[in-house]
Amino acid sequence: MRGSSTWTRARESSQRRFSTENENENPPLKKRKLTTKSTPCVRTHVVKGSVREALSIVSTQQELIDPPCSFGGQPPTLSCLGQGDWEGTRMATEEVEALLNMKMTGKAKSDIKGRNDQMMEYIKKLRGCIRQLLQVESAYILQKEQQQIQLQEERQIWKETETKLKVKQDELEAGLSDVNQKCSVLEEISAKSESARQEVLLAHQKDSEALRAAADERLHLLEEIEKLRKEVASATQQAATLQDINKRLQEYNTSLQQYNTKLQSDAAQATEENSRTQKEKVAILETLGTVRGNNAALQTQLDTVKASLLAETTQRSFVNGELIRLRGELQHVSKEKEKASTQLQALSEENARFRELTGKTAAEVDVITSQAVALEERYHTQNEQMRLVRQQLDLANQKLEVAEASLAWHKKDGHDNILKVEQLQKRLADADQKLLEGELLRRKLHNIIQELKGNIRVFCRVRPMLPDDDDSGADSAVQYPSSGELVGHAIELLQPQGQKYTFTFDKVFGPEAAQEDVFVEISQLVQSALDGYKVCIFAYGQTGSGKTHTMLGHPDELEQRGVIPRSVEQIFQSSQALQAQGWKFKMQASMLEIYNETIRDLLVNSRRTSLDSQRSDGGTPGKQHVVKHEPNGNTFVTDLTVVEVTSWKEVSSLLRRAAQSRSVGKTAMNDHSSRSHCVFTLRIAGTNENTEQQVHGVLNLIDLAGSERLSRSCATGERLRETQAINKSLSSLGDVILAIGNKEQHIPYRNSKLTYLLQPCLGGDSKTLMFVNIAPESKSLNESLCSLRFAAKVNACEIGVPRRHTNARLPEARLSIN
Numbered sequence: 001m002r003g004s005s006t007w008t009r010a011r012e013s014s015q016r017r018f019s020t021e022n023e024n025e026n027p028p029l030k031k032r033k034l035t036t037k038s039t040p041c042v043r044t045h046v047v048k049g050s051v052r053e054a055l056s057i058v059s060t061q062q063e064l065i066d067p068p069c070s071f072g073g074q075p076p077t078l079s080c081l082g083q084g085d086w087e088g089t090r091m092a093t094e095e096v097e098a099l100l101n102m103k104m105t106g107k108a109k110s111d112i113k114g115r116n117d118q119m120m121e122y123i124k125k126l127r128g129c130i131r132q133l134l135q136v137e138s139a140y141i142l143q144k145e146q147q148q149i150q151l152q153e154e155r156q157i158w159k160e161t162e163t164k165l166k167v168k169q170d171e172l173e174a175g176l177s178d179v180n181q182k183c184s185v186l187e188e189i190s191a192k193s194e195s196a197r198q199e200v201l202l203a204h205q206k207d208s209e210a211l212r213a214a215a216d217e218r219l220h221l222l223e224e225i226e227k228l229r230k231e232v233a234s235a236t237q238q239a240a241t242l243q244d245i246n247k248r249l250q251e252y253n254t255s256l257q258q259y260n261t262k263l264q265s266d267a268a269q270a271t272e273e274n275s276r277t278q279k280e281k282v283a284i285l286e287t288l289g290t291v292r293g294n295n296a297a298l299q300t301q302l303d304t305v306k307a308s309l310l311a312e313t314t315q316r317s318f319v320n321g322e323l324i325r326l327r328g329e330l331q332h333v334s335k336e337k338e339k340a341s342t343q344l345q346a347l348s349e350e351n352a353r354f355r356e357l358t359g360k361t362a363a364e365v366d367v368i369t370s371q372a373v374a375l376e377e378r379y380h381t382q383n384e385q386m387r388l389v390r391q392q393l394d395l396a397n398q399k400l401e402v403a404e405a406s407l408a409w410h411k412k413d414g415h416d417n418i419l420k421v422e423q424l425q426k427r428l429a430d431a432d433q434k435l436l437e438g439e440l441l442r443r444k445l446h447n448i449i450q451e452l453k454g455n456i457r458v459f460c461r462v463r464p465m466l467p468d469d470d471d472s473g474a475d476s477a478v479q480y481p482s483s484g485e486l487v488g489h490a491i492e493l494l495q496p497q498g499q500k501y502t503f504t505f506d507k508v509f510g511p512e513a514a515q516e517d518v519f520v521e522i523s524q525l526v527q528s529a530l531d532g533y534k535v536c537i538f539a540y541g542q543t544g545s546g547k548t549h550t551m552l553g554h555p556d557e558l559e560q561r562g563v564i565p566r567s568v569e570q571i572f573q574s575s576q577a578l579q580a581q582g583w584k585f586k587m588q589a590s591m592l593e594i595y596n597e598t599i600r601d602l603l604v605n606s607r608r609t610s611l612d613s614q615r616s617d618g619g620t621p622g623k624q625h626v627v628k629h630e631p632n633g634n635t636f637v638t639d640l641t642v643v644e645v646t647s648w649k650e651v652s653s654l655l656r657r658a659a660q661s662r663s664v665g666k667t668a669m670n671d672h673s674s675r676s677h678c679v680f681t682l683r684i685a686g687t688n689e690n691t692e693q694q695v696h697g698v699l700n701l702i703d704l705a706g707s708e709r710l711s712r713s714c715a716t717g718e719r720l721r722e723t724q725a726i727n728k729s730l731s732s733l734g735d736v737i738l739a740i741g742n743k744e745q746h747i748p749y750r751n752s753k754l755t756y757l758l759q760p761c762l763g764g765d766s767k768t769l770m771f772v773n774i775a776p777e778s779k780s781l782n783e784s785l786c787s788l789r790f791a792a793k794v795n796a797c798e799i800g801v802p803r804r805h806t807n808a809r810l811p812e813a814r815l816s817i818n
């Protein structure tokens, strides 16, 4: 740049110099030539002027043209000039000046010739001078032209350079903006790196804290390990047994997989069969409709025929009566006729005898003859009457035959129709049965697939609006998809601002779902407790959302019984049905509640009169109940009352006993709020006398205390303490499920009594189902959202594959009969 500006300055000064020289110092050449030409005669001052100009140019440019002509430093004289050769000599400025200032010397005025010669000499010199000047001028012009060409070239170069420079400048500017951009990007990156660095620092701090916590945990774990070592010693003893069991389980697993494959192909077949049956059912229903229509028409026809048959039967009986009467009359007439013919015979014989004897008069003969004629006429009339009656009888008989034939035909047709309807009804019943079987198979397969997946299943139940709900008249905050695959499996929560949250679960029950509908869906799961599985069903949800209604309901009202009564009843019924196969079951029931992180026995005999008196010491007086997990996978609670039960009736009385002991209180959100987690456990031990097989199943049915926000429950004092304990244990449940979901090494089961008790159900080998109960009113929307989010986490949780507890090899088929 600097080079270019120096170059530009030099170029500008050169230009300026040229233009000054051209425009100011040198008048146009043409003008000077004209001036010279227009004054051919020598006039000193004119010539002097132009020559001076020329001289000044010559003197300025003299170094450029030729080296100066030296006169040896002497001013020239005309004589000197006369001695030199003007043609070939170059003149210095002073010489020209001297020539111009030269005066006529030596000649008298009268010496015209002399003067003339002198003048001629002078003119000759002047001419030489002028010629030289002209040469200088042409040299100058040539030089000027060269310079102009050079200038042009320089200008061209300058222009090109300028263009190049411009391009270069543009490139540099573009480069500069690129660099600027890069700079800003780098600045951003640097800012980000800075924030990342900060985050890393924070994370590092957290890690350090976590490390410290881990160190503490490690210490704790070392203690645990010590304990575990002792346990391991005993476990080693069992290892051999377990290995054997494991081997058998592997075999069982293989057979289960085969069974599963078979079930899947069966399922495919069943689905096919199902759809075929459905189509068949539709066709049958259509045919049945047509047949029913035909049947109705035939029925009407049959009724008409029956009516006409009745009329015919009446007519027939009338005709029969008439026939009998006519037959009687005919007999009577026949008798009369026989009598008359006997009489006639007698009279004829008499007449003949008389004629023979000629003893009778002609008059008497006439009378007798007329009597005989009359008798004969009577006989003919009676014959005619008989013929007519016979005709009538034949007609009636014909009518009767026609009526009987038509009746038989109608009867046959009606019978055919009845047969057809019966057949169709049978096929319909078969199709319904197949559908039912298909549905049962589908449920079974679904259960098996769930078992193999090892997931906790989640059912959502939304209770109806209650009369006490403030917005019972308002729209519910809950919706369900009305079409597509999600029907019956999804729930949508609507926020007042229009935002919609959709959650999907294994099953969603709306407010219209009856207790029976809910139980149908879990009956298979309950049944597997009888097959030797650990089954755990628990209800989670905010206060007043229907957990107790779902789990317990009203045990004494048939329709309103909840999961616990129905499950127990089903277990007893199935166990009785299995007795035919040689199975004998022993059932033991227990019930406990976890109240304020303390386990309380709800079946203890010493019935408490005041709940508050126990609450103060936190449980059964003198007894501390502790949860124990045995190495064989069994979990029990120390000193808990366990009652052997043989019927639903006994369990029912236990439930009533427990209900009286349960911690219930009135909250702002529920008049009869369960203030504790209630756990009903049924242990099932089954032995088959024929095969010596044994199964050990456990059914845990849990009604959790309601989750509620302190701000909404308005709890104070004892209620506040209860609520805090409930929330703490529920949040521990959330932590456990989150840790299982994240497949963390350490699962914090010990953080609460509830999670420690549920450990085998949540992280072990049991079949677990959670009900998330939802209150539909819009004021509960936030609680519902929390509950559903919690349930969604649970739904995503894999807890391991359920394990059946048996001590002898079992056949592939399950024990369950339904």
Ligand SMILES: Nc1ncnc2c1ncn2[C@@H]1O[C@H](COP(=O)(O)OP(=O)(O)OP(=O)(O)O)[C@@H](O)[C@H]1O
Pocket: 462, 463, 464, 466, 511, 541, 542, 543, 544, 545, 546, 547, 548, 549, 550, 670, 672, 673, 674, 675, 704, 705, 706, 707, 773
């Ligand atoms: N599906 C339902 N159909 C009819 N009524 C219901 C239903 N679910 C709940 N209810 C009624 O709602 C009220 C509250 O139900 P419930 O006591 O079962 O709630 P909860 O969740 O157990 O409450 P808490 O946690 O406070 O014990 C009861 O009156 C119950 O009868």
